[in-house]
Amino acid sequence: MKKSNTVHNMVFFYIPLALLVAFAVFPYLWTFLTSIKPDNELYTSTVRYFPQHPTLKNYVDLFQKSNFIKNMMNSFFVASVTAAISLFVSVLAAYAFARFNFKGKIYFIVSFLLINMFPAVLLLTPLFVIMRKTGLLYTPYSLVVAYSTFTIPFSVWLLTGYIRDLPVSLEEAAMVDGCSRIQAFLRITLPLTAPGIVATGIYIFITAWNEFVFALMFTNEATRTLPVALQTFIGQYDIQWGLLTAGGVITTIPVVVLFMMVQRKLVEGLTAGAVKG
């Protein structure tokens, strides 16, 4: 009995789990291995899995021969400013949606939900024209504007959920004790929803950090962000896989670290809407 149970577990649990995890992880492992291989081990007639002479040359080249640090700073600037502006605007709106009843509330909420569904390509051409007219094109601010079109509706949705989950009684108690509504908001609601706000902020940061479609059209050499920089490594004639994979590793590490910090809170907020309905 015991033995057949073990076999059953192997076939229906450990093997499928191991296969799915391997499938999820393999591309990263492969990217990392590629990034530490010297060129002569990359382009071999049969694929060599583990580097015989692992090297950091690709990483050194990346920082010396390309503008990678500049690109990184551009990405950091755009992602931070987008997160700050989106959070400020969204926290206010989310607080109104979670704590007030007012005329037309349902229409506002529904329109914020619907905006999430618009294709990015619908906004691409008009925003490009507007940016050019206002002189914002090829500045980081054009990306901040473009990214706000999807980060604000999304954060309003997420933050409304976080604030709604907080018992109203705490704020009411504070107001009975003589706090104004604004004081209650600043001293009670804001600190208690801080984990949710941080998670949302990091999600916005990650989305902006990763974005490519707008970034390719709205930046030039000086304002280029990381994803666009990575794409430019695809040369005219051949692709420099060593540099590219090194750049990929460097681009993804900060995002993964940030994400791991808020993963639980974020998943909680995202699934709450879908599961509770």
Add this chain to the structure above:
Amino acid sequence: MKNFWSKSAPYLLIAPAILLMLLIIAYPIANSIRMSFLKYILFKPKDVEFIGFANYFNVLKDPVFRQSLVNTVLWIVGGVFFQFFFGLILALLLNRSFKGRGFIRSIILIPWVTPGVLIGLMWKWMYDGNYGVINDIFARLHIIQNYIPWLAKSQTSLLAVIITIIWQGIPFFAIMLLAGLQAIPEELYEAGKVDGATGWQTFWQITLPMLKPTILVSTLLRVIWVANSVDVIYIMTGGGPGYSSLTLSVYTYMKAQKAMDFGYASTLAIYLTLILSIAAYFYLRNLNLKEVR
């Protein structure tokens, strides 16, 4: 006075968000509609003229549009179905408690926060016709005799990008479905056990029906997401070879970014939005909303 403030407070709070949305979404969309009635190629500023519905008719006659529409359907149906299928399996596996579950759950989510550009590049490298690891693995397993340039062959390019998007979307479904699974009350399973239900029966009679609202909502979100996705295909194949892996959103993007034909691109984008809206409308109408609530 106090009454006035408490009445207008919520409007004041949502005002910044609403004003920004009007300025950076509603106004641009109106502009997009206007551009769809123009002949408007960005580097020919003198040639801009009003042409009525000509762009709309031209799109319908455009063979590339038709092929990209077929590709889009395959891309969405194939991509989302298998994301759901493997995501469900993963969620069921992760719903059991075992050592290291938290760790596995975290690492499995990484594809979800990986830049689309990097996803495209990683898979492009793995699919490479000369040095690609996928060719090597398949050759070692004797699945193929000779290396195949997966992305450079029109018979395999669409399949190759669909597999990539499946890989990217599994985590999303897995976490959504896992949350749904954990919300199913334990008593239901106990009742099933008392009635002598087998594991298979439990799955079909209890798990799946209880999971239905989560499945419907996450599928809708994912369909919209996949339909609008540009970067993975743009990086991996650019829609090629020929138009074999071109989807509607990639076609639109190329028309704007490469050809700078803003009039035509705006029209394509409007078609895409209309198709998605109609699909979403019927999906939501046929879905009993009470079930989701």
